[in-house]
Amino acid sequence: MALLAALLATVLCLSSQIKAQLVVGFYNSRCPRAESIIWEEVLKAFLKDKGIAPGLVRAHFHDCFVRGCDGSLFIDSTPTNVAEKDGPPNGITLRGLEVVDNAKARLEAECKGVVSCADILAYAASDSVVITGGRGWGVPAGRRDGRISRAAETIDIPGPFQNLDQITQAFAKKNMTQDEMIALSGAHTIGRSHCTSFSNRLYDFSPANSQDPSLDRFLAALLKIQCPQGPQGDVDPNLVVPMNRSPALFENSYYRDILAHRVVLTSDQTLITSPESLSEVREYAFNEREWQEDFADAMVKMSQIEVLTGTAGEIRSNCRVINP
Structure with missing residues (x-):
């Protein structure tokens, strides 16, 4: 009986890991208009400001290099914590975060609590490349949002002065x-x-x-x-x-x-x-x-660095604040 229980636990663990993998088309049934809503917000912002596209690509990169692609880049600083968006090399140089905010607001109205901020940014980065004439890619999705954001950890982001x-x-x-x-x-x-x-x-x-x-x-x-x-x-x-x-x-x-x-x-x-x-x-x-x-x-490979999936993390209702 003990052996059977151990085997069952192993099967369940492997099943959980399989389900936790990111997949292209993750929101097809969960929130069918998710990808189109994100595209619309990116395009609308780009038509007003061409700098939005590189800003979103860079933001995705900076998010992934600190605690993985978990949307922690969006979290605002508090009196007791300086978040990564306010650490070097982010600070005044980040652009495009409001595009994710706008997409998130629409998605929450469309399918509340379903689409993570981390996934919105991953889609927005691909959309930005397409909008500027590059080749897009199928975005594997299913990320969940992290609850920790520390400015001190931005040291992991490669800098412009490095060899x-x-x-x-x-x-x-x-x-x-x-x-x-x-x-x-x-x-x-x-x-x-x-x-x-x-x-x-x-x-x-x-x-x-x-x-x-x-x-x-x-x-x-x-x-x-x-x-x-x-x-x-x-x-x-x-x-x-x-x-x-x-x-x-x-x-x-x-x-x-x-x-x-x-x-x-x-x-x-x-x-x-x-x-x-x-x-x-x-x-x-x-x-x-x-x-x-x-x-x-x-x-595609970078966008899967240390992601949170399954029941890890959360689906943040406001990208700038962790859920209560």
């Missing part, structure tokens, strides 16, 4: 390969960057060089005009510049810009500092279809 080894190690901690990291870095083909994310390359690079010698000198001259130093040698943290020549179009010019030393972030230029990474950048620079396919595959 190739540092970025590769950050992705490896999340079971992502260097190849997948290089493919995902292509998201920088859309959007803007704050000047403070690269101003060290212009004014304070090293004791031997005030300007980064790996930065194209004509681009550097332009960036100094767009990101001037103040009286104290600082740069206004609110100033932004386009990430590349077509900041609202999801295409592979980003990789050609890396080869030409015309990208603004250290973390982008560093992608050609090893023979292996250089080879992949070259491949993507001249084969857009391959990059788009690899990007979509890598996004």
Whole structure:
């Protein structure tokens, strides 16, 4: 009898694990209009502000790298806790969270307590790529929302000043390969960057060089005009510049810009500092279809980092506040 009970427990455990896997079409019967409602909100916001698309892709990435893709990025800080949205490198740089809020409000009216904030963000990221001309992907869904959000844990998010080894190690901690990291870095083909994310390359690079010698000198001259130093040698943290020549179009010019030393972030230029990474950048620079396919595959994998499923976590009724 004890053996039978043990076998039954094992079967039930395995059954629970199987049910907990994310699946494409998760809301087809639970909330049939979920995906279309999210698409409508993303498109509406994008038509008003092209920066919404890169903002949502970036938000999904930042959410997944802290406690997994659990929507903890949305939780507001309280008097007793500084949440991750207020930690570096989030702070003033996050964009598009209100799009998820708007979609959530409609979904709660349509099918209360069914669609998680984490899933809304995953769908919104894919929609943002499609809206800007990229290849979308079937979004595996079924995530549940986390209840913990701590600014101190945003240290896990790779930063704009890191070198190739540092970025590769950050992705490896999340079971992502260097190849997948290089493919995902292509998201920088859309959007803007704050000047403070690269101003060290212009004014304070090293004791031997005030300007980064790996930065194209004509681009550097332009960036100094767009990101001037103040009286104290600082740069206004609110100033932004386009990430590349077509900041609202999801295409592979980003990789050609890396080869030409015309990208603004250290973390982008560093992608050609090893023979292996250089080879992949070259491949993507001249084969857009391959990059788009690899990007979509890598996004699907990233979107499943440490997810909460089954009965773990909750379905938050307000993305900014954990349920009572």
